[in-house]
Amino acid sequence: xxxxxxxxxxxxxxxxxxxxxxxxxxxxxxxxxxxxxxxxxxxxxxxxxxxxxxxxxxxxxxxxxxxxxxxxxxxxxxxxxxxxxxxxxxxxxxxxxxxxxxxxxxxxxxxxxxxxxxxxxxxxxxxxxxxxxxxxxxxxxxxxxxxxxxxxxxxxxxxxxxxxxxxxxxxxxxxxxxxxxxxxxxxxxxxxxxxxxxxxxxxxxxxxxxxxxxxxxxxxxxxxxxxxxxxxxxxxxxxxxxxxxxxxxxxxxxxxxxxxxxxx
Numbered sequence: 586x587x588x589x590x591x592x593x594x595x596x597x598x599x600x601x602x603x604x605x606x607x608x609x610x611x612x613x614x615x616x617x618x619x620x621x622x623x624x625x626x627x628x629x630x631x632x633x634x635x636x637x638x639x640x641x642x643x644x645x646x647x648x649x650x651x652x653x654x655x656x657x658x659x660x661x662x663x664x665x666x667x668x669x670x671x672x673x674x675x676x677x678x679x680x681x682x683x684x685x686x687x688x689x690x691x692x693x694x695x696x697x698x699x700x701x702x703x704x705x706x707x708x709x710x711x712x713x714x715x716x717x718x719x720x721x722x723x724x725x726x727x728x729x730x731x732x733x734x735x736x737x738x739x740x741x742x743x744x745x746x747x748x749x750x751x752x753x754x755x756x757x758x759x760x761x762x763x764x765x766x767x768x769x770x771x772x773x774x775x776x777x778x779x780x781x782x783x784x785x786x787x788x789x790x791x792x793x794x795x796x797x798x799x800x801x802x803x804x805x806x807x808x809x810x811x812x813x814x815x816x817x818x819x820x821x822x823x824x825x826x827x828x829x830x831x832x833x834x835x836x837x838x839x840x841x842x843x844x845x846x847x848x849x
Contacts (some may be wrong), residue, residue: 589654591750591781592616595650599638608634610805612645621772623792626802627826632785633674635802636752639783640671653748666694670743671752674803676735678728684738685723688713691745710745716771718764732759739788740768744775751775753826754785759762769795789830793817793841794798801825 600605607630614637616622624632636642638650643659650657652668654837679687691713692706704708714723717737721728727738736759743751753772757765765788773795776782784789786792792813794797799816801808808825810817822830824841829846 588618590615590651591618591653593649593651593654594638594645595649595651596647597638597650599634599643601634601643601650604654608639608805609645611809612648612805614800614810615782616781618781619776620781620797621776621784621795622798623791623796623799624785624800625787625792625800625825626808629804631804631805631814632802633754634805635686636671636754636783636785639750640752641665642668642671660750663694666746668748669750669752670746670748672739672743672754673754674754674758676739678735679740680726680728682727683724683740684719684727684730685710685714686742687727687738688719688745692741694746697794709747713741713745716744718767733761733764736760737764737768746770748780749782751783752783755787756784757786757791759789765791789822789843793843813841816845843849 594612594614595679597609598607599828600607612635624635628633632716638645644658649742652660652665657698677844689710692702692710696702696706717740718736719741722734727735730738736756738758756768760768769791770784772784776797779830796813798811799813800810801816801821803825809817809821817832819830820834831846835842
């Protein structure tokens with residue numbers, strides 16, 4: 586028997602409390618296991634809202650949002666927390682806690698009511714710390730770290746959660762070049778392991794290099810969804826960003842790359 590699709594949205598319209606204009610309009614989208622779906626679009630396009638709907642944090646006004654074939658709003662939060670991890674653009678800093686303690690918090694959905702970490706929890710936490718290059722910082726307080734280091738802690742916490750769906754909102758923000766490359770290489774490994782990954786990002790070149798499929802969004806609507814060569818074209822990007830981007834191909838790798846064109 587085939588396993589249900591990890592995330593499935595059908596004709597979703599969603600808005601925040603007190604707002605009359607929807608942040609998402611008529612969005613239909615599915616995310617499969619073992620793929621990295623990159624979501625691109627200008628500021629205010631609805632990328633963060635899309636991830637919040639997928640995580641169950643925001644309930645659609647109309648349409649349906651399903652997690653493994655079941656409506657998200659009908660599932661207990663405890664079950665969703667075991668299956669879905671969301672790394673937001675900005676996370677509340679855990680004052681007074683060390684890196685190791687914060688990463689261990691990712692194990693909370695899998696622990697009993699006493700919240701006592703097991704040997705497995707400790708092992709999984711250490712593995713997440715290593716994969717996010719945080720070993721040298723493990724015993725430091727998170728509130729004493731830089732913005733990029735705190736972002737890596739948030740990602741490590743999500744990985745320690747061992748979710749089946751990983752949602753990341755601009756995870757490359759604040760990261761230096763080395764850690765950006767390491768992050769996307771790690772996501773590529775997790776994808777190959779069967780994880781369903783959705784990443785909101787502004788880096789079109791990273792999307793072209795790592796994504797299985799790409800989504801373009803504008804004003805809360807989907808502009809295009811599909812393979813890199815179908816979606817990341819001059820006309821589609823110009824329509825989405827209202828800017829001219831040169832589209833080239835790396836002759837060594839065959840990967841597409843994009844450069845902003847100078848206004849005349």
